[in-house]
Amino acid sequence: MDDANTFAETEGLSAIESILKKEAPELLEKKIQTRREGLPELPNSSNQKPVLRFAPNPNGPLSFGHSRGLVINGEYAKNLGGELILRFDDTDTTVKPPMIEAYESIPIQQEWLCGFPAHRIVIASERMDMYHSYAHKMLSNFFGYVCTCTGEEFKQFRIAKEDCPCRNNSVEKNLTLWEKMNDTNGFQPGEAVLRVKTDMTLKNPALRDWPAARIQTKSHPRVGNMWRVWPLLDFQSAIEDHLQGVTHIIRGKDLMDSTRKQTLLYAHFGWDYPETIYWGRVKVHEFGSFSTSQMKKDIDSDKYEGWDDPRLPTLSALSRRGIKPEALRTFWIELGLTQKDIAVPLATLYSHNTKCIDPTAPRLAFIRNPVELTIFGDYPKEIEIESHSDTEMPKRKFSITDKIWIEKADSGKSIRLKDLCDIDAEGNVESVERSDKRQVVHWVTQGKNCELTVAFGDDINTYQGILEDHNYPDGTIVQLERIGYAVIENGDLLMTHD
């Protein structure tokens, strides 16, 4: 390389060019910048069919935030011919108790979003025997122990990098204490936990002898009181990933320490940890911060009408509002898999959604703040109007009387009544053909009173107006001319977005 540069300096660049032209012409061709499309290549996936999983807590229905995990894992599974496991991590009956309806709704929403059903569904609460048997194994092999310190006591040991007294108990003692944890008349919640023996001097405090299971006495909605000792996420998830043969874990970077904890556990068992990829935190400005438990509270107190209240960021609300799964998928794929913490505006999602719905959304006129206008002069008495200017949709047919409705904001000036005629401020017809560049305004001649509901942040507004007669069924996404897209719901309108 040095020689080459010296040569270039003394002989000039053109000399090099002519040599290259002879010896290796392909090097001279300008590379064209290529932009990677879609998701980055999944590492370590060329020699195996990937097995991925998405593991929500069924303490409520799926939200916008969940959709990232579903989309990313689902896309990889689909594109690489692998498998997607939908796993219910429902091992907490106390802090985030499972909601029984969620076991039904989550798979439905998963299929709606991904476009295919999960290849496997795993319910943690039905696999408790497995977790117990590995917990037992951990104790018998002396890489786990029952700890009877209080949380505060152990915290001090963790900070001081010192072993807690329970750490050196014999295997026999541990097995006895384990029995006592599982015994109704033994330890009570809070009196003992199962810990994984790692190393109390580890640099990262989060990894020091982390807890694997605890006692819960609150009944589980699916399995009742069959179990008393329940695994914590890091343990349950680690065991289950191995049991299911998960090859790739894609999750938030807030779980980086989970990976490290679980890798230590895998080392004890002699297993290989799956390939792990992380994404950063996503904030959606318009959604603020919602937690499943807070939403549940607010629904119970009637602040929201239900899980599909259009103000909420749940998948059922988005779906109800006319957000398409394709738009959600494009949105998440475009954000990609970086570890950056990002804040995104909903405008991007809406833009993708517009591309999905615009080609099939029939146009309708909706008059907000309607005022009646009498028109004088010659105008067509029967009229056919396009329902969608770019596609072949049946036309809208109306008989025109001399009374029509226009929006108050459009009244009192000379306007073009769309597809009908030019009028002056008093309603006198000036021309049937479009005669100048005056503003084109939508209008209704035969219509019904109708309510348009618009969710905006934490507010919900309804506008009374007149919607032109149509016979589209509920659920149709229409475009209200000059306003935006909306879904027909019980004959009324629910705003999708502009």
Add this chain to the structure above:
RNA sequence: GCUCGUAUAGUGUAGUGGCCCAUCAUGAAGCCCUCUCGAGGCUUCGACCCGGGUUCAAAUCCCGGUACGAGCACCA
């Protein structure tokens, strides 16, 4: 406090030593088209956190700083 992570236009993103006075989308502005303030087409605007170092060559590698975020739960 300890540990870990990230830093490219307003917002996202591509880019893994020479294709880069940096890609694409979104956004904003303008024009064209259109009997919608929609869709479509075109144009324009706008960025490599800072400071050192390595190298002929750095957005890219190294070190330091700064900023932001996360974990250190008997939640997931």
